[in-house]
Amino acid sequence: MSMSQTAPRQLHLNVNILHSGFIPSAWRLPEADPLAFTDVGHYVKVAQLAEAAKLDAVFLADNASIIEQIDFRPITALEPTVLLAAVAAATTRIGIIGTASTSYNEPYNIARRFATLDHVSGGRAGWNIVTTADAGSARNFGLDTVPDHAGRYARADEFTQVVKALWNSWDDDAVIGDKASGRFIDESSVRPIAHRGAHFSVQGPLNLPRTPQGQPVLVQAGGSGDGRELAARHAEAVFSAAHTIEESLAYSRAINERAAALGRGPHAVKILPGLATIIGATEAQALRRRDELVDLIPWSYSLKRLAGTLGVPVERLQLDQPLPADLALPNGGNGNHTFFHATLSLVKGREHTVRDVIRALCGGGGHRVLVGTPEQVADEIERWFRAGAADGFNLMPDALPGGLQDFTESVVPILQRRGLFRREYEGRTLREHFGLARPVNVGGAQVRAA
């Protein structure tokens, strides 16, 4: 049945549920519902489609303010943990990964919400750790300016340590529930964490038993030096951004070598680059679809977005001129490192106009966009996978659910025929889909299962 008994290594495929789709104009397609971004039924439909194709997980990005130009496009709106609980109720096997910020939450609350999501989903939860770089978010949480990059990451590291300690504050077998004796929980199996750190004092224990997965899966997207260190220390999967194999390979090696140096074993961190897809029966059809979608995005919007990624005033970008040569990380290094570097790698050694770059990025975001036939898309996926540049991909279909359906109906069968992707789920939890061991916790000793 499954091919993974013979195939030594299998692809991991998540789908990023970006409201109406990756392309900012996706909501304008004839078949699109403009109100999809606040409709739980839309997210359920996409998740069920992904589950039918045996994808590893759905992934929900998040923000703590309005960071987009809402006059032109939908935004990440519904809070991920609440939305994903509803998605979990309508699915049985697919993983559910939600984003939450370490800068604008308390670790006890985040530990509890993702542990609850893991219980409610029967062991399918993952937490995507972000530090939230925009000024609007800061102003929604009592701050006048964004905390600096290093400070955000120092807090994120301690935050994640506290969350993990809380998840481990109950032994796996703490709940006895013996009706005859009346013993409900073995109190000696539930321990305070007594954390006293630079950012947090948290006594614990968590008020919730250990979860089906032991710990929800930790996901991160570290592009900066601090981000990579956080990923190497804690992440089990990284949602990266890369436009070339070389770049992704170097990133994967750097993260995994650092993780190994920290005692986490070889290749502890799955590397899953973002991959937007626009699929057509022919390459020409796919390119036409791309251009039609890009033409539905106001150029003024795309220019502003690209200018934000590159940290230049929008006036410095001219549609039919090349990118400025003197680019530096936005906000004195406090910007989004991942998208900045990915965009530079896209143009490296080539002569691109700003218009070309916006077309290639489909509206000015930072992720790689593949435009082509199902075979071309499958070939690129296989090429990166076999080169070790990716353990899989975080898919970003151009439009949802249509673009995902294009992928599951036309690309997934090719990947299955090539023995690269599962035909059936073998496990029930996200850890099992990702091939990650369940951390065991008995008698206060945490054991990394073989």
Next chain:
Amino acid sequence: MSMSQTAPRQLHLNVNILHSGFIPSAWRLPEADPLAFTDVGHYVKVAQLAEAAKLDAVFLADNASIIEQIDFRPITALEPTVLLAAVAAATTRIGIIGTASTSYNEPYNIARRFATLDHVSGGRAGWNIVTTADAGSARNFGLDTVPDHAGRYARADEFTQVVKALWNSWDDDAVIGDKASGRFIDESSVRPIAHRGAHFSVQGPLNLPRTPQGQPVLVQAGGSGDGRELAARHAEAVFSAAHTIEESLAYSRAINERAAALGRGPHAVKILPGLATIIGATEAQALRRRDELVDLIPWSYSLKRLAGTLGVPVERLQLDQPLPADLALPNGGNGNHTFFHATLSLVKGREHTVRDVIRALCGGGGHRVLVGTPEQVADEIERWFRAGAADGFNLMPDALPGGLQDFTESVVPILQRRGLFRREYEGRTLREHFGLARPVNVGGAQVRAA
């Protein structure tokens, strides 16, 4: 069909989903699953049973630490907003009310989570505002001691103001979604709140359109002076605790007179006292069931719990002696006012031993327990309702789901025959079930609909 066209006033019935049930020993019943407290399927089953009986809402209490003796009993464990999203997915009409603390959250996050729950449930969400009085919770959020009572309530008031302002930061008609013109949202219909207060600075707007109910329903449980003021200012329903009609009537008048003085109109706040039920075919059978369940609770546990409510060292309580005469609010007035006063009103003018009190409270909590036949329970509900001492009740069945099934199968039909309770849902939202107007918000003007 429905009787509410002819009946001038209808009861409102919520059910408090306290894990295995109100009585701490409920998990020891032969039919109980001891692991129900972390099983989403258990909560779904209870909610579906409540929905089949046309109850107004399910209600989930919450804590931010372990406040119970876990060696003897289950605890509130799963985080309410996440759990209730899963419950919403498995139901279509019943309201879902979750508890969240204003002392250990940020208003932007709470506004967003409950707004998401309202979107995901199609307009069925309610937020129960609590300030969280226990020291364990404080220690999970960086504090050595509990903030004092007045300070917690001052924060809660400002917190709630900010949450309401964020819920109103989008006009009802802000989302245009016009594919032809490409206009997605009318930016002039989405406004910052620019809140600068003693506890919070929140710029806004919320990154989520206004919800199906306009605002999720606000619920509170104010027993103290500060708590009553908070209820009068913000609550649309109060989950109170009272053992006598006189007490509940006085409470209802005080809250609603204060609300009217604040300009909220007559009887703006629904009063829903907690009501635990133990139902038997005969009164003797019901009493036998109560005594069996109470005998399954260790007396040492019940004594400790009662001592906590009354603010005395446990050594001062002797099972076969009356309560001490010199009782004062626990923790210098920082304790749970509701349960303290309710317990005193239970014994007022009567000669009760400590054992009697524990039996009457079924283990030392503060809520009223009705033990009897379906007719007796219905009679008491009707008596309080007709006296104006209650607009309905927050039901706390002895055991779940069994005790709720006893209620829905035997008491609800009596209430329906008497024209006191709906036979079918007339509305789709919790506001509609409660008979509350949907607050309208257009062009920056908030209008209280008639």
